[in-house]
Amino acid sequence: IEAGWGMLLMLFIALPIAALAPGDDVGGCFENSRDSLVIFFSPDNPLLRMMISAYLLAMRFYSLGAIFVTFYLDGLWRSITESFIPLTLWFFSLLLFYFSDGAHGEAWTRQSWLQLAGTAILLVGVAIYS
Numbered sequence: 001i002e003a004g005w006g007m008l009l010m011l012f013i014a015l016p017i018a019a020l021a022p023g024d025d026v027g028g029c030f031e032n033s034r035d036s037l038v039i040f041f042s043p044d045n046p047l048l049r050m051m052i053s054a055y056l057l058a059m060r061f062y063s064l065g066a067i068f069v070t071f072y073l074d075g076l077w078r079s080i081t082e083s084f085i086p087l088t089l090w091f092f093s094l095l096l097f098y099f100s101d102g103a104h105g106e107a108w109t110r111q112s113w114l115q116l117a118g119t120a121i122l123l124v125g126v127a128i129y130s
Contacts, residue, residue, distance in 0.1 A: 015031065015033050019031060019032065040052070066078055066082075076129075083123060083126045084123075087123070093106040094106060094108060
């Protein structure tokens with residue numbers, strides 16, 4: 001139900017407003033959804049369709065995994081596993097940066113210490129709550 005409401009809000013409120021707002025997209029608007037659909041269904045873009053389909057499939061398995069964790073364990077374990085997602089993404093972004101010679105990912109900066117502290121506070125908060 002939640003995804004349905006989100007889809008309705010995007011289709012009938014957010015995207016029409018973005019189409020009317022001035023911007024740098026095709027037609028001088030902020031977001032041209034028709035152009036996005038033309039690009040998606042163009043025969044010249046099989047890789048794009050494959051990547052979007054893989055993303056949707058991955059999100060489906062992610063949601064099913066979350067449902068199974070909640071069903072077999074409880075909502076607290078789901079919260080614990082959810083709190084490791086930002087840490088994991090950040091870790092792989094750092095690895096990607098250093099293994100791609102800085103072409104991709106995120107470098108370790110002075111602000112990374114603040115990000116690490118925030119992640120630690122998140123994990124400690126989840127541990128105390130449990």
